[in-house]
Amino acid sequence: MQNIVILGASGHGSVILDSIEKFGRYKVIGFLDSFKKRGAMQNGYQVLGSELDLPYLIDKFQIHGGVVAIGDNWTRKRVVERITKLVPSFNLIKVVHPSAVIGKDVRIGKGSVILPGVVINTNAIVGDFCIINTNSSLGHDGRMENYSSLASGVCTGGNFSLGEFSAVSLGVTVLENTSIGEHTVIGAGSLVLKDIGSFVMAYGSPARVVRPRLVGESYLTGGKQDKLIKVFRDEI
Numbered sequence: 001m002q003n004i005v006i007l008g009a010s011g012h013g014s015v016i017l018d019s020i021e022k023f024g025r026y027k028v029i030g031f032l033d034s035f036k037k038r039g040a041m042q043n044g045y046q047v048l049g050s051e052l053d054l055p056y057l058i059d060k061f062q063i064h065g066g067v068v069a070i071g072d073n074w075t076r077k078r079v080v081e082r083i084t085k086l087v088p089s090f091n092l093i094k095v096v097h098p099s100a101v102i103g104k105d106v107r108i109g110k111g112s113v114i115l116p117g118v119v120i121n122t123n124a125i126v127g128d129f130c131i132i133n134t135n136s137s138l139g140h141d142g143r144m145e146n147y148s149s150l151a152s153g154v155c156t157g158g159n160f161s162l163g164e165f166s167a168v169s170l171g172v173t174v175l176e177n178t179s180i181g182e183h184t185v186i187g188a189g190s191l192v193l194k195d196i197g198s199f200v201m202a203y204g205s206p207a208r209v210v211r212p213r214l215v216g217e218s219y220l221t222g223g224k225q226d227k228l229i230k231v232f233r234d235e236i
Helices: 011-023 051-061 073-086 223-235
Strands: 002-007 026-032 045-049 063-068 200-203 208-212
Touching: 002 011, 002 051, 011 026, 026 051, 026 063, 045 051, 051 063, 051 073, 063 073
Parallel strands: 002 026, 002 063, 026 045
Antiparallel strands: 200 208
């Protein structure tokens, strides 16, 4: 079994850990996290340090690769960029929970995470570093571009298209033959009946655009998530 680490010791990281353990292909050595003390425990595994410790840890534990457990799409991209700059050859793996139902001729990109109860129907394409969360579905011939995400309980019809860095929140239903642009967020519980453009926030039943949205603007709640976003904004 190949040794890996999980980058992000959060609730999302714990769900990914469960998926990896149940899949049985990789052995998790521990977590990396910039906001938790080295030696802290998460679900029985140690926080080994931050991503800056990765070169040392790779040699010490013979680490094959890892997965980025960051829920926010833009922040996940920034973490991936930091890791690949630090260790260009680092293998960022995809994770698929064994309860997920994956249809014929589905393609799933590197670094993407498919969680429990997900259904991905025939001919769908999931890009790199995407998240499809618990009990969500991607309809036949659907397409998710890189760094996009479906939250738990999302239902999408066939021929759905989701742009880069866009997020569909909890419990949203999306009609077939519908597209959502890039850097857009659909609010929880919405019903999407027609195309939604790029760089906007939309919600409601039916969903309507309520305001523009900036690149990298936070849409998830949680203290550590907000801290991560602030760190990466300060670096720009």
